[in-house]
């Protein structure tokens with residue numbers, strides 16, 4: 001059987017045929033070089049306007065890397081023609097296997113990009129004996145294609161969030177779509193200022209913004225202000241998981257301070273190794289942590305009181321009636337304000353300040369996927385952590401759209417992976 005029989009099965013072109021194939025050895029690696037020839041009476045297409053045009057001349061043969069097989073690199077060898085287009089002048093022809101100046105075949109780029117969803121880029125480069133830069137280029141191409149072809153129709157709920165990246169030194173602002181049928185990363189940018197989020201609304205456009213019914217965010221002030229200004233008709237909801245995260249940070253603060261105090265006064269270090277028992281939900285504790293927590297609760301410590309206040313607040317989310325939930329919230333805040341635990345009091349104050357937005361949670365909870373922001377954030381962290389090699393914002397941005405953007409792909413006649 002000829003190599004071209006297989007190639008015609010997986011990647012057939014209308015106006016080109018495969019010529020002879022040659023197995024070479026280059027830099028200690030086997031390499032399959034397959035000649036591609038234009039069909040005898042096929043007219044070349046102008047690469048700008050895609051109209052069939054008379055040939056002008058032929059350039060030197062060029063290599064295009066194709067999907068490797070059996071650990072053998074595969075290249076197409078083709079001499080590009082130039083056309084004399086009536087509209088565009090003398091222009092290089094359009095070929096169906098590659099785009100623009102790319103040296104990788106389009107199929108090979110999609111092949112690498114698809115693997116880059118399952119493995120980190122370094123692993124992909126290693127598995128297919130190519131470079132990190134080639135994988136980066138391939139994913140960049142796939143993301144570009146996806147962004148151009150994605151639909152932004154029917155976005156009715158978004159979640160705005162700030163996330164740390166670059167080894168925890170810098171912030172990104174991310175906007176997710178959190179409609180029940182479609183959860184994906186819509187947009188991201190550096191920083192977390194008012195200016196950053198305004199950038200989103202400018203890009204998203206007025207008509208789409210007007211169609212937004214829900215915006216979910218944390219209590220970060222610049223976001224609150226921009227959302228109020230740009231999307232006043234949408235129901236603004238404060239996210240549950242952010243509120244829980246703020247309480248956990250407060251408990252951490254109280255615990256660290258109290259633990260230091262106990263040691264300084266020469267008491268038993270009862271708070272040692274207690275961090276996770278206090279931050280995790282009780283149902284997620286290990287047996288050992290369970291015992292530790294039970295032990296801790298015997299002490300009259302600020303940390304323990306802060307923990308009990310946090311656990312008490314969990315009931316808030318279980319209310320069916322927003323009215324009674326509001327009653328509970330007010331009572332809880334009052335209790336916390338009397339607690340003399342400063343970090344918790346700070347939370348109670350901000351919950352009071354944003355009471356309306358928190359109560360909106362009850363109006364939105366059955367209509368949008370409010371938990372989606374947390375889930376998408378967790379995935380995002382996995383990507384930014386895995387991608388230690390992403391020194392630039394550009395690479396991070398591409399990787400995030402690639403894994404979280406739910407971007408479309410073209411239809412292929414053959415699936416390579």
Ligand SMILES: [Zn+2]
Pocket residue numbers: 046047048049050051085086087088089091
């Ligand atoms: Zn043209």
